[in-house]
Amino acid sequence: MKKLILSTAALALTAGVAMADTIRMGTEGAYPPYNFINDDGKLDGFEIELGNELCERAELTCEWVQNDWDSIITNLNSGNYDTIIAGMSITDERKEVIDFSQNYTPPxxxxxxxxxxxxxxxxxxxxxxxxxxxxxxxxxxxxxxxxxxxxxxxxxxxxxxxxxxxxxxxxxxxxxxxxxxxxxxxxxxxxxxGGGIGIGLRKSDGELKAKFDAAIQSMKDDGTLNPMIVKWFGEDAQTF
The missing domain is CATH 3.40.190.10 (Periplasmic binding protein-like II)
Structure with missing residues (x-):
């Protein structure tokens, strides 16, 4: 979905951290139906529901952090949060500076x-x-x-x-x-x-990537991911 054009300045940011007690999930909160602020002033959308489910399956304690799109990768690499789940398509250009989980939506x-x-x-x-x-x-x-x-x-x-x-x-x-x-x-x-949307992670956080990969795969395997996609994007949405 949304595809970030990366600045070369981001290449210098490598502030990875080990697995934390609480995983901070970075999102934009301005791109419905992926992520947005609802009428109660809370983060909502497909990726919020999905992210909460993935954290439960991965047995992680997670909290959401809202961040503007134009600095979302910079602040991931700076350590301000641990993941990006914000309608970000997996691209070769992004892979130069961050890692990705497997995709949770098709292209x-x-x-x-x-x-x-x-x-x-x-x-x-x-x-x-x-x-x-x-x-x-x-x-x-x-x-x-x-x-x-x-x-x-x-x-x-x-x-x-x-x-x-x-x-x-x-x-x-x-x-x-x-x-x-x-x-x-x-x-x-x-x-x-693009090549589908995935969770963005620091290159140093391989353990966290593996946990989210397994959680996403489990939703694909048990048939719960496609209905969630259809719920938020409609019957004509592309599914797995």
Missing amino acids: SNSSFLAMSADVDLESGVIAAQAATIQAGYIAESGATLVEFATPDETVAAVRNGEADAVFADEDYVLPIAEQSGGEMQIVGEPVPL
Whole structure:
């Protein structure tokens, strides 16, 4: 899903720690339905439910830490939390600076969201969240990329005319289109990006990685992961 473009500065951050009594789970809290703040002001979403289940299966005591997307890998490597569970796709670029669990969602599509069907996706102005591979994809195309810090700002840019379309995970933009009452729509063809979403971990935390790998595999094996994906993403969601 969301795919981070890594800065070379992150390569220098190697602050791994041994297994702690409490595992701190880093998430963004701004990317529904993966992770968001609900009406009660609490973290909620697919990854919150999933993360809590994985911690129980791995017999870990876990707590959630909210962190902005643009510094989420930096703060993992700095030791501010122990995992990233924030809609982060597994990519070769990220693997240069962090490790990943096995994926807990299959690869999925990214799509364009616009106000009308006749927007120019090839050479127009396309909004994307900064430090994502959706942004990287647009930067390498013939379109003009405008980046924003949060996903909400990318959608607002289309609504206020700053951009012709927003390019993001289909799981993020499709509900916005469906709930807009016809104001916004999915346009163009979907683009497959990334290799599925996994838990990000410091390279030094191999023991913790093994625990989460085993917990994710157990959910795949006993058939509990797919229904959770469908619960949060709908009947048409890609499953294992």
